[in-house]
Amino acid sequence: MSNRLFQGLVHQMRDTIDATVGVVDDTATIIACSDLTKVGTTNEFVSLDLSDVHDIFIRDGYTYKPFGSHAKPEYAVFVEGMDDTAAKYANILAISLFNIKQYYDEKYDRNNFIKNVVLDNVLPGDIVIKARELHFNAEVSRVVLLIRIVSANDVSAYDVIQNLFPDKNKDFVFTISESDIVLVKEIKGAVDTKDLEKLARSIADTLSSEFYTRVNVGIGTIVTGVKDLSRSFKEAQMALEVGKVFDTDKAIVSYENLGIARLIYHLPTTLCETFLHEVFKRGSI
Template identity: 70%
Template sequence: MSNRLFQGVIHQMRDTIDRAIGVIDETSVVIACSELGKIGEVNENITTDMLSSATPFVLNGYTYKPFGSKPRCEYAVFVAGNDDLAQKYAMLLAISLGSIKQYYDEKYDRGNFIKNVILDNILPGDIYLKAKELRFNSEVTRVCFGIKIISKNDISAYDVIQNLFPDKSKDFVININESDIALVKEIKSETDSKDLEKLASSIVDTLSGEFYTHCVIGIGTPVEGIKDLARSYKEAQIALEVGKVFDTEKTIVSYDNLGIARLVYQLPTTLCDMFLKEVFKRGSIESLDQETLFTIQRFFENNLNVSETSRKLFVHRNTLVYRLEKIKKLTGLDLREFEDAIVFKVALMVKKYLSSNPIKY
């Protein structure tokens, strides 16, 4: 499409600029020219180093000016002659063609369109009009992954993930900022959460195992229709935030599996503080040491089963019963009772949430 775009501009300028003008690509092939017979010719004398810089250069009676949006220039304009006027023409053409291409990419590039959709930078009424203009399939099932880079080296995680999903007509890898990458993946309607977690796990393993780059991934819920992609991406972000508070050891967090943590995360911190003060009127949760909290955690993991928990902790059953009685004495909650256990479990989550989001008075 760039070839036709450039040729249209060159064709309009050929009467204004009374010299041979044109454009070559990064392989030194003429892709547009005022002299149509030259299109397709290859200038083998132009080296990679010449095109890697934005500095104009003269070769075989032509003045060249590289341009493009990549770190290494994608194209170069050329104008017949090596005088000052040829250089001015080349500079003006490079600026004009570079601006036109940038505008065209922003207007018609699907990746940029998807980025605007998931970041809510496009009006809902314009989404389907734009999708139709781009011939974008709006009705398939897609899901958003939020990928946060924790530690990295010189390898670009964005490039690695792009290589993992090369089908750019179905899957979109979007650079949000220095540490965040979004993946919008087309999936089958019957794909379940386990399949999505396996896919996320393959990304984590590839980045960490081969490139020593560590990341965490949040998974939104699958959606049908492009308009709901923003919701799926927000869910992926929430999954990352909730995981950072409640599941610090997990590298993959799915919004569908957040459970009660999602509810706690959305509560105002002032309300959480009131809840803790009502449940532990004497502030007794602060009096529990790390060993006691570890015992409580294992007791919950073993479904309030005293015998199984004592076996996993390698302590006598009576020792565990004594610890539970001590907790009851300190807090007024008997963890062997289901309702008290629920209250205590929620209280621990609220405490962890408040620790990561301190109340501002």
């Protein structure tokens, strides 16, 4: 998608800038260019420079300006020429391309949208509108699993879980802290709590047996409608919190199986203290 965005802007600049302009990615492959015959070609020397610098540099008669949202530049604009004018054009194009990509990512990134919905960062009235903009099926049944890392090694549990659920149009994985990973899983057909617990167990077992990472998993209830994903997330959170108190030996805790523990967890502290005081006072008589 970035290639099409960049090519569109470069094409519009073709008549304004009287020189060949284009964009290379971090492998130094030309992904957009005013000269279409150059698209797909590479330059390994440019790749070496991209890995080290953010500043303008010149190679083989072209001025390059790296840009990107990470510490290591992801792309570089190039403009034919080695003078100040070429450098100025390269800077302007780099700023323009960076901003248009950032805007596009924020507007059309479904994963970011789901994350904001789950964390209650989107107004209820905006959810349906945003879902329609993203061509997002808002009425599919989904469930939220909260995966909390208890102990880990150097392997990224986030990357492992992403690989377990590679369909980015149906399942969404994102982090909310150093130890908490959220999985929003699309549900099809008749699925009950036992099926969800088997899914959670398979995630925990994979992380444990293959990557020596121990996790606890909280499972919310299945919801239909993207608006209710935040509720399923809060239920998964509660499952883990209640599990720490009442089911300390369980790594997989489902909200639907909390039973009376869920009610006790919601009792005010003062009420619990009063109850305990009355029970022990009676027992001493």
